[in-house]
Each structure stands twice: as C-alpha cells, then as structure tokens.
Amino acid sequence: MDFQGFLNDLQDWELSRKDKARTMKSQAPQKEKLGVEKTSRGETSSFDFTKSTSGQYDLSRNKDPFGNVHSGLTTEDVPNAASEKELGNEYFKQKKFKEAIDCYSRSIAFSPTAVAYANKAMAFIKLRRFQQAEDDCKEALNLDDRYIKAYSRRATARKELGKLKEAMEDAEFALLLEPENQEVKKQYADIKSLYENEILLKASGALRSSLQGTQKVGKSEANIDRATIHPLPNTTEKSRAADVQDHTERHSRIKKQEMKASVQHLASRVASRVMAEAAKNITPPNSAYQFEVSWRGFSGDPALQTRLLKAISPQDLPKIFKNALSSALLMDIIKCVASFFTEDTALAVRYLEHLTKVSRFEMLILCLTSTDKHDLRKIWEEVFCSEATPMEYAEILDNLRSKYCVED
Structure with a gap:
C-alpha cells in the first residue's frame, strides 16, 4: 500500500x-x-x-x-493478494506445487484468506507434506469455520497421518454443510470404513489371545465328534466320509458365528469405554465446529450432551456459534435446555435468553419445519411456562415468546 x-x-x-x-x-x-x-x-x-x-x-x-x-x-x-493467488493457481495447474506454495504464501502475507490457506494446503497434500497441510487448513478454518474445502482437505491430510477419528469428524462436518456433495459423501464413507476397520482390528487383537484357547478346545471337540460319529449299518465308506465332512463344516460355521459375535460385543464395549473417557474430559468448545462434532459424538446420550452444553457459559453462545448455528442444532439445544429446566431454572433461562443473541436467530426460527414449530410450542407450554415455573422467571419467559414465535 x-x-x-x-x-x-x-x-x-x-x-x-x-x-x-x-x-x-x-x-x-x-x-x-x-x-x-x-x-x-x-x-x-x-x-x-x-x-x-x-x-x-x-x-x-x-x-x-x-x-x-x-x-x-x-x-x-503491482503484486497483491489476488494476483499472487491467481499466479499460484496457474502454477498448481502446471503441477509446479512448490512455486504455487510460494505464491500462496505471498498472497497470505498481503492479506490472509481462507481460500489462500486451503489452496496452499492442497499443494502440500500433492507434495505429501500432510502435517503442513493440516496446519494450513486449521488456519483457513480460523478465518472461516464454514469453508467446506478446508474441512475436506484437512480430512485428507489427517487420514494420511493416521488420525482416522479426526479425519472422519472433518468429513462428517463437511457433509453436514453440503449434504448433496458426492465427492464429500465418498470421502466420508471411505474414512468411516477405515476407522471402523481399525476399531475392529484393535478389538480382535485384544480378543485373539482369549480366542486361541477357545479354538484349541473347539478342535478337541471336533476330534471327539469325529470319533463319536458311528456309521450306520450297510453304509459305504464314501457316505461315512461325507457325514464327517458335513459335521465338521457345520461345527466350523458355528465357531465363526460365535467369534464374530464376540468381536462385535468387544467393539461395542470399546466404543462405550471411549465414550465414558470422552465424558470425563469435556472441555468448552471454541467454535461451532467443535461443538457440533462433540454434540453428534454424544448422540444417543442426553446426559453427555447436557454436560457439553453446561460446559459453555450462556453469554459465550453468540461468540461460539457466530453465524454457523443451524435450525436443527438450535432445536436440539432447546430440547436439551428443557431437560434440565426444572432442576436449574436460572441457568436454563439464561441459555434461552442468549440463544436469541446468536447471529441470524430470527431467520433460524422462521426456517423451522412445521414439526419443529409444533414441538417448540409444546415444550414452551408444558415445560417453560408450566404451573411449576417460578414466578420470577415467568415474566422473562413471557417476553421471550415473541422471539421464539410461540405467541398464543
């Protein structure tokens, strides 16, 4: 300048x-x-x-x-951020990735943007420098936490780094932003499959030692079974051999089914243990992305979702969500607030008040489905404005009716 x-x-x-x-x-x-x-x-x-x-x-x-x-x-x-970024794009098309990185770096020096960081990350991925790609994607998301390409490219980098759980979370959030994006759908499915296989591999490894004894016993039982198969009178040697083979195959199928059930049971136990450990280490999220990933990770366990929400100070809600709150997640939070409203009315009312200060709140309420609007009205009447609601909060909740569009 x-x-x-x-x-x-x-x-x-x-x-x-x-x-x-x-x-x-x-x-x-x-x-x-x-x-x-x-x-x-x-x-x-x-x-x-x-x-x-x-x-x-x-x-x-x-x-x-x-x-x-x-x-x-x-x-x-005169060089500027836009011209350097465009030059970097040209180098990238020519597969001159190092030169492209230099151009993107100069563009960032002029004026940092999420696009320049994400493009630089893609160039690092092409050079298989995955840690630097992950770092640049993080910088891109610090500038724009709704930029889908940054999530998708960080998922690619994390997958190559062996961080399958984190990669799956990135791909999942990218899919939430663009549900019809076929490329992201495929990426999420591939990473999820790898992550599930890793979990099963770890579970089967832990189970292998205990199954070895079972397999030995099974072989002994199979030998005993073979020994106790008595041929019927007038049967040929060939038919007797067929009977023995059929019995052995049937016994092997049973053992495989038992082993599969044991592995699935152990995988379920591992998942439960992981969930319990995560619950011990719940920390306040710093962005909508972190909140939504944790929230969906605790799906099916309302107690953990409540603990996650309570880890956030009500006045921090607008700062965390900015303009990234969705209508579906808003309804989930309201239902969660309703679940502890009676036990901690003061805190619940503060959440309801500060939710209205989140960017685009009015638009989110207007975009609720008819089912969600019906559920919201029912929650308001039966929980927030019931006869058991303390009088000191009744007036505040009555004033919030218009903002939540639940007027009589």
Whole structure:
C-alpha cells in the first residue's frame, strides 16, 4: 500500500510537471519579446528574465530520475493478494506445487484468506507434506469455520497421518454443510470404513489371545465328534466320509458365528469405554465446529450432551456459534435446555435468553419445519411456562415468546 501511494504521488507530480511545461511553452513568445541575449558567436537565443532573477530552471529540460520506473511499472503490475493467488493457481495447474506454495504464501502475507490457506494446503497434500497441510487448513478454518474445502482437505491430510477419528469428524462436518456433495459423501464413507476397520482390528487383537484357547478346545471337540460319529449299518465308506465332512463344516460355521459375535460385543464395549473417557474430559468448545462434532459424538446420550452444553457459559453462545448455528442444532439445544429446566431454572433461562443473541436467530426460527414449530410450542407450554415455573422467571419467559414465535 505504501508503494502504491508512492506511485500515485509520482503520477501526480508528472502531470503537474507536464502542465507547467505546456504553460511555459505558451509563454515563450512573450518572453522572446522581453529581451534577446547575444552569444559569444553573435547568435541570438531566447532569454527568460524570470529564470535569471529567481534562479528557477525549467523542469521540462531536466532529466526525470523516476521516468524509467514510472513508465516501466504500472499500477496493474503491482503484486497483491489476488494476483499472487491467481499466479499460484496457474502454477498448481502446471503441477509446479512448490512455486504455487510460494505464491500462496505471498498472497497470505498481503492479506490472509481462507481460500489462500486451503489452496496452499492442497499443494502440500500433492507434495505429501500432510502435517503442513493440516496446519494450513486449521488456519483457513480460523478465518472461516464454514469453508467446506478446508474441512475436506484437512480430512485428507489427517487420514494420511493416521488420525482416522479426526479425519472422519472433518468429513462428517463437511457433509453436514453440503449434504448433496458426492465427492464429500465418498470421502466420508471411505474414512468411516477405515476407522471402523481399525476399531475392529484393535478389538480382535485384544480378543485373539482369549480366542486361541477357545479354538484349541473347539478342535478337541471336533476330534471327539469325529470319533463319536458311528456309521450306520450297510453304509459305504464314501457316505461315512461325507457325514464327517458335513459335521465338521457345520461345527466350523458355528465357531465363526460365535467369534464374530464376540468381536462385535468387544467393539461395542470399546466404543462405550471411549465414550465414558470422552465424558470425563469435556472441555468448552471454541467454535461451532467443535461443538457440533462433540454434540453428534454424544448422540444417543442426553446426559453427555447436557454436560457439553453446561460446559459453555450462556453469554459465550453468540461468540461460539457466530453465524454457523443451524435450525436443527438450535432445536436440539432447546430440547436439551428443557431437560434440565426444572432442576436449574436460572441457568436454563439464561441459555434461552442468549440463544436469541446468536447471529441470524430470527431467520433460524422462521426456517423451522412445521414439526419443529409444533414441538417448540409444546415444550414452551408444558415445560417453560408450566404451573411449576417460578414466578420470577415467568415474566422473562413471557417476553421471550415473541422471539421464539410461540405467541398464543
């Protein structure tokens, strides 16, 4: 910006110099009438009295020290954030990823944007520098926590880094932002499959040692079963062998089913233990993304969702959600508030008050489905404004009716 101002000053100076030169040219005939100077050779030349008295020289005769700079460098040639980003895109198309990263870095230096950070992350992914890609995606989301490409690219980087759970959460949130995005759908399905396989692999590994003993016992039982199969009278050797094989296959199928059930049971126990550990370490989320990921992670356990909500101070709700709160999540939060309204009325009312201060709240209420509007009215009448509601909060809740569009 300083350099642009300097160029503007140069341009203004040049224009004023040219105007002055034109003025002096128009005055030249008058000056010639004022006096003539004899040269040593007897030649005549125009003489400017103003020049001799004031000591000022015609600037049009002086060499312009900045002329070459000004003529060779126009305002369109001055690099800026947009031009560097576009240049980086061109390098990326040419698969010159290192050069593209340099351009994106310069664009960020001029003016940081989520797009420049996300593009730089994609270039790092192409170079298989996944940690740097994850870091740049994080910076992009700090600038715009609804930028779907940043979530998708961070999911790719985290998957390659082996952070499958975090990668799945990123892909899931990207899918929430654009449910019809086929590329994100495929990415989420692939990462989810990898994560589930990892969980099953860990579970089966923990189960393997205990199953080894069971398998040994099973083999012994199979041998005993073979020994106790007595051929019927007049049966051939071939039919007896078929009976033994059929019995062995049936026994193997039963054992496989038992093993699969054991693995699934252990996986379920692992998931429950992970959920319990997560509940111990609930921390206040700093963004809508963090809140929604944790909220959906506790889906099916209202107690954990309540603990997550209570970890947030009511006055921080507008700062956390900004303009990223959805109608569906708003209804989930209201239902959660209703679940502890009777036990902690003061806190519940504060949540209801500060929810109205979240950006686009009025629009979210208007966009509720007919079913959600019916549920909201029912909650309001049966919970928030029931006969058991303390009188000191009745007036506050009555004033909130219009904001939640539940007037009588």
